[in-house]
Amino acid sequence: MAKLYYDNDADLGRLAGKTVAIIGYGSQGHAHALNLKDSGVQVVVGLHEGSKSKAKAEAAGLQVLSVGEATKAADVVMVLVPDTTQAQLYSDEIAPNLKPNATLMFAHGFNIRYGQIVPPAGVDVSLIAPKSPGHRVREVFEHGGGVPGLVAVYQDASGEALQNALAYGKGIGCARAGVLETTFAEETETDLFGEQAILCGGVSALVKAGFETLVEAGYQPEVAYFECMHELKLIVDLFYQGGLSYMRYSVSDTAEWGDYIAGPRVVTSETKAAMKLLLEEIQNGAFAEDWIEENHTGRARFNKYRSTDVGHQIEHVGRELRSMMPFVNPKEINPGS
Ligand SMILES: NC(=O)C1=CN([C@@H]2O[C@H](COP(=O)(O)OP(=O)(O)OC[C@H]3O[C@@H](n4cnc5c(N)ncnc54)[C@H](OP(=O)(O)O)[C@@H]3O)[C@@H](O)[C@H]2O)C=CC1
Ligand SMILES: CC[C@](O)(C(C)=O)C(=O)O
Ligand SMILES: [Mg+2]
């Protein structure tokens, strides 16, 4: 049976009088820093020279230091720069400045699981991994809720690493939704699997394939966008509130029948075999090795994939349609950033 912790199981007082350094101010970094600050925790942000996020963090009332200075000042160091820059930053700036009895924390176990960071004995090493994109970690918290999270302890030098990590989980709002106890290996492998097979890879491929099928058959791209991308959020909201059954209660019986007979024709035993292969490559380290190599050699494939999809018709059509729906709070990103 999974062990879950909620607000009543965690003591924010454990962070009283402590300084938490949030290293990086991106998707997770801004959310952790601001949620902790709102929870009354003393936070400093560690950023590299010339950081693009520095002004944003300062405008939010946060003290920004270099990564080394922030680490030196901190009792808890949460590493929230991209997975592929963590190992270098850790050895250059964090390790030399880490207090001997500090707590080193992560929001994803990649670098520990695949041996890229080897922390010194004597520090606690733990993880609070929100099961959510960072921008939603902040938005849901601001609305009084929280996103679920995972907690894991890799090294328990103090004997209190779990309770201390739970205090952090409470500070960022995860304990409002539930913080589930796991290991670094389980968090890393399931997180990579989820984002590849379902949440990012699987869903994006499904949406693009559906959109292309309709447009190639001569239907209007705007109809295809509403059908395959926009309405997906409205359907997923029903899963979020009441699972498959509530979605099926809300949609027509015709849609429910289509769900049963067509779903397994699209997601077949071949799809499941592909998922098993993805999982194997995550478990045996092949995925991590390839991704680390991609970063060491300049990200040519990554950049090509990114620019191809930025130019996909569904993105152009979607941008136009969203501009007529200010209530969806349309977001524009600079694809190069
Ligand atoms: N994105 C998400 O929602 C989730 C992420 N995670 C995990 O959280 C961690 C952080 O991911 P994420 O929030 O996506 O990261 P981001 O890509 O959003 O992090 C960007 C931040 O890191 C800074 N940065 C980038 N490179 C360096 C460097 N070499 N030295 C110092 N700072 C640097 C950027 O600086 P600049 O100001 O120059 O831009 C920026 O502040 C990862 O371990 C990830 O797996 C876990 C759950 C979900
Ligand atoms: C689903 C992608 C994710 O794992 C996340 C938002 O949880 C990530 O790495 O960004
Ligand atoms: Mg995730």
Ligand SMILES: [Mg+2]
């Ligand atoms: Mg992830």
